[in-house]
Amino acid sequence: MATAHLPTRPRVPAAAEAAIPPSNIRGNARRRPGFRRDQLTGWGMIAPAAVLLLAFIFIPAILGFGLAFTNARLISPRPVEFVGVDNFARLFTDPTFYRALLNVAYFTVVIVPVQSGLALVMALLINKKFRGVNFFRTVYFLPVVTSMVVVSLLWLFMYRKDGLVNEILSAVSFGLIDGPDWLGDPNTAMPAIIILSIWQAAGFHMIIWLAGLQGISGELYEAAQLDGTSRWQQFRYVTWPGLFHTRSLVLVTITIQALGLFDQISVMTQGGPMDSTTTIIYEAVQSGYRQQETSYASAISLVFFVLVLIVSAVQRYLTREKD
């Protein structure tokens, strides 16, 4: 293959990218003779993914959203009728829905900074090459691959009044702290879910951070080391700016995952005690499957979609690349 002249290990610092204004290339693009062919190639490359997403997400989502304006049931002999915004009217007068919104907001506000921060710390801890790095990487990733059934069984026990968590708390505090029944108390149920969630998902985002860290040129670190910078300075002036793209990726995905909280709730608390852990998606699944009110569940989903869209837009605006 005629690629010998291509640099297989480019050492171009990421910062150099900005030095050559990409607009030069873009400016010429339209006038280039191959413009049309490029368009075709480009669309050809986008097409497989785009068609699949269209077929398996957009179309069913639109079908689902359409149901929100009907009275469709999961199983029913009654004809499906258009009912306008009835489902939404019912949703907006349902106190459980507002409780779910509040819970999800609480969860997200805590999870996003804490989990992404911890995941970054974990990634930094195992980014360098040292003896046993593979072992640590694997172990840090274990919670992500552990079956939810096992996780829930174990944590349900640990969170009991006489469970391991409280025993540790009591031992550490020399008997001063008498822990609560974590999942049975409306005040502690959500914090308990938060801890469990961070424990389980931090490894997932650690992987994304790790990929980002690997994208930062080693030369920058070498240069920084020559300048005799401290570890903190290296992080502040090399690592952190180098993670710009990864940051937005992690932020967006953690936020969306947090807002869609469901699995842990479904196996650990079923929304209780007293709705203190119910979430929007949990309510949607509960109505759509268990209570067979498909159209109402669709309405919840549609509202959820719009909410996340707004949150994401705001987030993107706040973290946009400032010139």
Add this chain to the structure above:
Amino acid sequence: MKNQLLLKNAGTMLVRVLFAVVAAFPIVFMLVSSLKPDQQIFGDMSSLAAFLPVGNISFDNYGAVFDRVPAARFLLNSVGVSAVTVILGIFVNSLCAFALSRMQVRGKKIVFTAILATLIVPFQTLALPLVWWVNQLPYFELNGFSLEFSKGWLDTYQVQIIPFIANAFSIYLFHQYFESIPKELDEAARIDGAGWFKIYRQVVMPLAGPATATVAILTFLPAWNSYLWPLMVVQSEELRPVMIGIQYFFQLNVSWGEVMAYASLITVPVVVLFIAFQRSFVNSIASSGVKG
């Protein structure tokens, strides 16, 4: 100075170990419990014995697993379905991300935004309409020399694979990673007369090792863990994936020891895969400079 560094390194190592302990204990619990009889699992639960292989230890649970579940078949199904999803996913998503990131395609901003919007739709809310929808899709198979058409994808392998190939998250991840690969490389290659596909194949993808590994792992996980979807669309036992198998143990009397044994069995392939793929986090563009 040297002592200070040594102390610092020891401190870092201590933190690493601390994190490792917190991360590993459920797996330890799972492995240990898989060797115990049911009653003892619950008896040990409130003490540290839950994490120690003490008491009545045996491999009985593992033997019993195979009497209850066609575990080998399920493992094979899951390996096949996950592997195909991962491979096709890497190809389709990286190709799309490549065009979006590095080519001047008209309308790509809208396309990218639309793709990102699909991240927001949680699968649980999509599942019901999707079941109905895949059952309307045409389906063809090669029968000798003639192509036969029929309707409905229910109860097949492809219904477990094709809807999950394209993935906004993977596209996003590839896109972000491609953005950090200098674009002059493309220009250089173009001057040498390389086409876009060649650039994708020979310039960009070889540099995208960490992103590819990440996408591979993160596509594999949901494919391996898929539960709700096969539950709804696969009726034949011979097509079921591993996660459905867990349900086999939840009878009126739950066999917890067997649950743990089965869960251990189906966790192993994921860990092996992870160990295999995480090497590419080292063989990447940047790592050479980070050593030490």
Add this chain to the structure above:
Amino acid sequence: MNKKLTKVLATSIAAVALTSTLAACGKGSASSNEGSGEIALWTHNAGNPDELAAVQKIVDSYNGSQDKVKIKVQAFPQDSYNDSVVSAAAAGNLPCIVDIDGPNVPNWAWAGYLAPLELDTDLSKHLPSTVAEWDGQPYAVGYYDVALAMMARASDLEAAGVRVATMEQPWTKEEFQDALTKLKALGKWEHPLDLGTAGTGEWLPYAYSPFLQSFGGDLVNRDGFQSAEGALNGDEAVEWANWFRDLADQGFMARKSGKDSTQDFLNNKSAIVYTGSWAADKAQAALGDDLVVMPPVDLGEGPKIGGASWQWGVTSGCSNTEAAMDYLSYSLKPENIAAVAKATGAIPASEEAAAQTPSFAEGGANRIFMDFSREYAVMRPETPAYPFIATEYGKAVQDILNGADPKSTLDSAVKAIDANIKSNGGYKN
């Protein structure tokens, strides 16, 4: 590097080829091929080798007895069975014969998925709780039922000075309170009683609505099934709710018990466990003669337990209903029912079958469960609204247990149930 990529591409192409091969040979066989005289049967007992083998044996002997049709068994795990079948129904892909959890039958019948049964068998000889009716017609019939009971160690009760409850003389509410107080005083258990409060889903109405009914309340007014007003939020219901919550408030039971109450009981973490006949053999094996099986508490209207377990029905879309009905009639022979009962340890559906099942025959070790079933079983309301009522009730139980105001919680459950019934046109045909 390039080689690596070529390899990836080659693998991709291989993968595509593999998918199409998988697709070609991967069309499952669960949906029946009715043209060829094959009838599909879906059952809930994947992962339960004994019961599955018993069902398979009946099917095999039926297939051998005639050559017109072949029944083909497809087993699903029971915990997720309902989700599997409902999505198949929504996609229009049901088999001829299905297994259904009893209380869901009216909902299915109303939705038009089931055909009324026309069997040669005399269903009046069956335990009433094994026949599911709706609109005056039978839609499903089971081989067995299960029964709830209270289990304890005779030695513990004796140590606390508590008498063993019997069918002739069940514990009254006051006696129960007294028993728990004495057991708690022994100091052996953090919570002497385990009612399985960590249970979810169908367990909640199955286990706790009988207490409500024993107080004189109910899930819904059974006269026409049009409203829950008064039944689920009347004085009796509020009394039930207060009693139930007091059990936790007094420290007699945990607001959220362990994940497996039977195991906790056997590990001596509780004195009295409320569980089903399915746990009897295991408890018997562990405790021997020390085990006592007692009826649930009489809270006013006599002890009550929930009736109905898994039952068989024929779908309305079946193209060979006659053959499906023929198979069901065949399968209900006493010896078949007895075989399933032996395999599962569940209560055989008819007296004739019980006579062929040693542990359930007169004087058998598990006979008491059959008596419980006959004497105490209350069907969960036979209305298509049941799945909805069940979830509302389940949530109310959990909220009340966690300290919600009983009256207002029950009121809002009633409101939701009534609204649901109304929005479904009263679930009338």
